Amino acid sequence: MPTKFFDRLSNDLTQLLEDPIDYNVSIEVGEAPNNQIFKIHSYVLQSRCPYFKKKFNETPFNDDHVKVLTMSDISVKALNIIIKYIYGGIISLEKLENSFIFDLLITSSELELDELVEHLQTFLVNNNAPWLRLNFARVYQTSYQIKNFKIIQDFCNDIIAKHPNTIFESDKFHTLPEDALISIITRDDLQLDESKVWEYVIQWGKSKNPTLPTNLTEWTSDNFITLKKTLKQCLPHVRYFSFSHEDVLDKIFPYQHILDPKLFLDINTKLMAPDRTISSTILPPRKILTKTLPTRNTRFLLSSHIVTDEHALEISSWIDKKEIPYTDSNPYKFELIVKGSRDGFDIKTIYEICHKVSNTVIILKVEGTGEILGGYNPLEWNKVNSVWKVTQDSFIFSLKTVNQKYSILSRVKNFKFGIGYFPCYSSWFSFGNSLILRDNLKTSKECYCRDNLSNSSYEKPIRSAEFLSSIHNPPSSDKSTFNVEEYEIFKVSKRK
Incomplete structure (x- = not known):
């Protein structure tokens, strides 16, 4: 097994950053008089950061054989931390504010630093979960707007599964991305009666089509087709065979036209003849806890x-x-x-x-x-x-x-x-x-x-x-x- 001298390597590269001999890249961040210029080496950044590799390929050398970049959408403090991480592979988060760490996570994702993105998410979830809960709406929305936030997405979805009102009764529900809604309703441990899941899915679909008539009796076949297209990816994840007789009649029947006719027939078949074989997929019922959980809303x-x-x-x-x-x-x-x-x-x-x-x-x-x-x-x-x-x-x-x-x-x-x-x-x-x-x-x-x-x-x-x-x-x-x-x-x- 080869011996690895990573500590010495990290220290030597960090020293190179502090004394940038033969630097060939200059990055200016911030506005005067608080702006700062980072003198760095393109080979180090290109080997460690895909974003900078692309950027350097697009940027020509000036007369001094230096590539000059200006980054206006990142703070001096954040870039300083990231550059030190790129050179030395070291980062310390203990004395940083949670809001800054979250912003640093967003910046790291934009710079395609996947290793750092994973580390920052894990740090926030393991050490600062109360802050994530306190800022839940922002955190959850951001986790689906930016790629590679799987750890925080799972953290938020765990909360929603146990306390569905956190999102379903919030004013942000109608703006929920489709993939976020699907990730919630596919969970076996979602603590919601299936008829409520159906109601929320319908509600979300209607919000995407504000021109649909308010009164269902006024709907045309085109209106149902519109809603069906909107909910195409969501409908397969509803557990139709967990509905009570009353809920099938009161909640599914009025919207039967958005379901495949064979599925609607199978739903009714199972209610009237439970032992009869059907062709539709029967999803397992959700694992509802017997103990009532307090709402997170x-x-x-x-x-x-x-x-x-x-x-x-x-x-x-x-x-x-x-x-x-x-x-x-x-x-x-x-x-x-x-x-x-x-x-x-x-x-x-x-x-x-x-x-x-x-x-x-x-x-x-x-x-x-x-x-x-x-x-x-x-x-x-x-x-x-x-x-x-x-x-x-x-x-x-x-x-x-x-x-x-x-x-x-x-x-x-x-x-x-x-x-x-x-x-x-x-x-x-x-x-x-x-x-x-x-x-x-x-x-x-x-x-x-x-x-x-x-x-x-x-x-x-x-x-x-x-x-x-x-x-x-x-x-x-x-x-x-x-x-x-x-x-x-x-x-x-x-x-x-």
Whole structure:
């Protein structure tokens, strides 16, 4: 067996990149003054990257015997990582943001770096699955727009199989590519009754033909032919022989003209004479789990347009003071009781609706920054008296988003000033002096977070330093004050 000295080879080639002797390619990336020029060797890139091999063949040498390329659709940071990978076969992802890694994956695919594409997908699925779920719509759509995303496609399809509402009840369903829909409905473990699969397939087909009459009684034979052509590749994957008698009558019969006549006859034959032999292929019934799975569609689980079920699991873990967070079954039910766009943004409204309600979580989406801030109040709300209340269990937080890699949890440390009710004093509510909500959350721009003073009621700030106030009651013109784009308050209770 030959001895392989890959480490030394990698190191030597990396040194060649850092000291580009006899380079013959110049790649300019970015715009001045932040642009950067990479001096590289065509033989290295051509042997490692099919994209550059084609590009170099199309690009002539200039008078200095250098091929000059300009790449405007890639960042300096991304190309720097990719060039180092091409030369040395080394890449480190641990300190990179998930959104950047996903963009790097897209770029790697465009550069036809199949080995790197596979590695980045595996890294995201194995190490950053919560981020993929949080950004599911974008991730899933991208996985079918760009080739070689099989690992992420399978990851997404596994989620959809267990939680079909994630895609079938989303506003992105009608834009689903045909091959994506087929990859879902071919799965044996898709947790949907077959009649629902049929309904969604019909719904998808109609969406591709918006001129079809709304009322089925008005359809002509040409209308059925149009729908049949649209669904030609999908129809063979429906498990027709798993339908109940009622569903055949109610759901298949109205659309019988899009099926092959022999198949429709066989469907009816099996219903009336189950033991009779037929020529149509009988697909096996789907493997429906006996245990009911919670939907992944967060709007059904939480009735929320701000937080996801992963966020809810994280908050529930904090409530129970778990060191290891919940990852699947949530022991708490989140009941939406107040919502800004529905009930109004005035603090007085919150006091009126939440009076005497305990164990509540308030979620705030900050206008302009996309931050998701909030807090857990275990005590009953009080709309009558202005008072500080003692608690050892309250906490405030900022949740991970596309722009924030990790959530921040800050527990109460000065129990005497855990929760502040002040309905009669400028209508404000506070988690100590760390998160203060005042007046109209949407328009007054008087909400703010204090910095971590020695007398702070909570362990640490939940916003970055640039957005913290060093004084009490800063003016609305201050950078630390903010308006709320939307807020939601949930009553949290143990599931039975």
